[in-house]
Amino acid sequence: MVFVRSIGSVRSLRRFSSSGPLIQTGDVLRENRVFSDEDVRAYSKVSHDTNPLHFDSEHARALGFEDRLVHGMLVASLFPRIISSNFPGAVYVSQSLQFKLPVYVGEEITGEVQATNIRKLRDKSFVKLATKCFKKGELLVIDGEALAILPSLARE
Amino acid sequence: MVFVRSIGSVRSLRRFSSSGPLIQTGDVLRENRVFSDEDVRAYSKVSHDTNPLHFDSEHARALGFEDRLVHGMLVASLFPRIISSNFPGAVYVSQSLQFKLPVYVGEEITGEVQATNIRKLRDKSFVKLATKCFKKGELLVIDGEALAILPSLARE
Secondary structure (H helix, E strand, C coil), rough: CCCCCCCCCCCCCCCCCCCEEEEECCCCEEEEEECCHHHHHHHHHHHCCHHHHHHHHHHHHCCCCCCCCCCHHHHHHHHHHHHHHHHHHEEEEEEEECCCCHHHHEEEEEEEEEEEEEECCCCCEEEEEEEEECCCCCEEEEEEEEEEECCCCCCC | EEEECCCCCCCCCEEECCCCCCCCCCCEEEEEEEEEEEHHHHHHHCCCCCCCCCCHHHHHCCCCCCCCCCCCHHHHHHHHHHHHHHHHEEEEEEEEECCCCCECCCEEEEEEEEEEEEEEEEEEEEEEEEEEEEECCCCCEEEEEEEEEECCCCCC
């Protein structure tokens, strides 16, 4: 059974000996995504975030970047996307985000979510997750941690 | 000088004796916003987050909520929006988010960002911010902290 899913290409597959559909501590879910100029514009429109770093290459270069940046919070949206697509009805309790490296428009990003702790409390499951985004292989662009309540430990 | 800005109505104003445009420790910036059904759909489209909690009232009620939820990360986008609209070119270093209470479609949310620490390092300013969202007056829906690099301490 392949646990890792990807919207785009599957960069790295982790195979499990168990065929059980329940998430376990240590399990990793991944998704790749390229954020386009259209994505940046759509996100800017819905978030009202018109920071020139996302629209003006010259402004971005003047501040030491190579080019226009994708909004960090748009890149970070990969985490709830990965969680909720595997566990519909999942509720976010917390998320920490450390923006380590810039993400440029058009770069392929891999979002990775790893279950580090699972606790059942009555009919709910609290899952602690290490949440990371990478580019160009192993370059860590976002690091952080999330806590989510899953309606079930079984993946969709 | 009124430091607090608001897209919608200004709920609470904090007046400063100084007329200087530089942000100082303790300063608060606020913005109100109502997240509409259209916002939730637009955010879902750009984030690929189709959690039924955001689209299916029955699903949301079955999980103990009053109705469909606004994506927590969309509500949290108020923070970079407030920061970057006041300090264009601001770069996000980190953001922590604790989702305390659900936000329902149509509720008015107040985003609040307060400078808690400011450090100059060469030509850059590192500003630590307490980041909170409220609804119905004083109900805390998101709590957290951010660190941003501002190109200048002067507000736009």
